[in-house]
Amino acid sequence: MPASDVSHLATVRIKDLILRTYIGIKDEEINNQQDVRINVCLTYDASDAIRNNEIESALNYRTITKQIIHHVDGNRFALLERMTHEVLSIVMDHSAVRWARVEIDKPHALRYAESVSVSLEARREV
Template identity: 30%
Template sequence: MDEIEIDKLRLRCVIGVTDPERLAKSDVVLDLKVGTDLRKVARSDSLADGWDYRSATKAVIALVEESEYRTVEALAEAVAHTIVVGFGATAVRVRVHKPGALRFTDSVGVAIRRGLADYPASDLTGADLEGSVAA
C-alpha cells in the first residue's frame, strides 16, 4: 500500500485531565501516514486523480483546534476516523504527541493504526463527522 506522509503538524487544543490543562490550549504534534493507492495519480500526474491531502489536513486542523479531549488516545482516534471515514483513506497511522507533558522528556504520545475494517459500514456511507469533536 502506498502512503502519503504528513509530518509534524503543530496545533493547539485543550487536552488533559487536570484543571490547569483544561483552562488553556496546549501544543500537540501530529504525524499522519495515510494509506491510499497512488498509482493513478502517479500515471496521470494530475491532482484530480490523487487523494486530497490538503482538504483532509484542513479538516484535521479544524477538528484538533476545536477539540477538548482528555487523552491523546481519544484525539488520535478522532483524527483517524476523520481520515478514513471522512476522506476515504484505506488506512491511517496517527501519531499524537504532547510536548512537555512529562518531566524529563521532550514529549509523550501515542501512535494508532486504523483502517476501513475498524469502522462500522454505516460510518463509511457518508456519516456526519461534526459529532466527533468532544465537548
C-alpha cells in the same frame, strides 16, 4: 521491470502538524491551550494519479489536513487516546485510504520527558 510489477501504493506523510488545543484532565490543562504535534502516515492506490498526472486523480492530503486542523484546533479533549482516535477517523473517512497511522505528541506532559505520544492505526480491507 515490466510496469505490472511496479507497486502504485503511495505512502503519504503529514509531518509535525502543530496545533493548539485543550488536552488533559487537570485544571491547568482544562483552562489553558497546549501544543500537540500530529503525524499522519497513510497509504492509497496512486495508480490513477500516476497515469493521469492530474490533481483530481490523487488523494487530496490538503483537504485531510484542513479537516484535522478544524477538528483539533481549539477543541477540548480529556485524553490523548480520544484525540488520536478522532483524528484517525477523519483520515479513514476518505475511502481511498487503505491504511493509516496517527501519532499525537503532547510535549512536556511528563517531567524529564520531551513528550508523551499515543499512536493508533487502521486498515481498510479492499
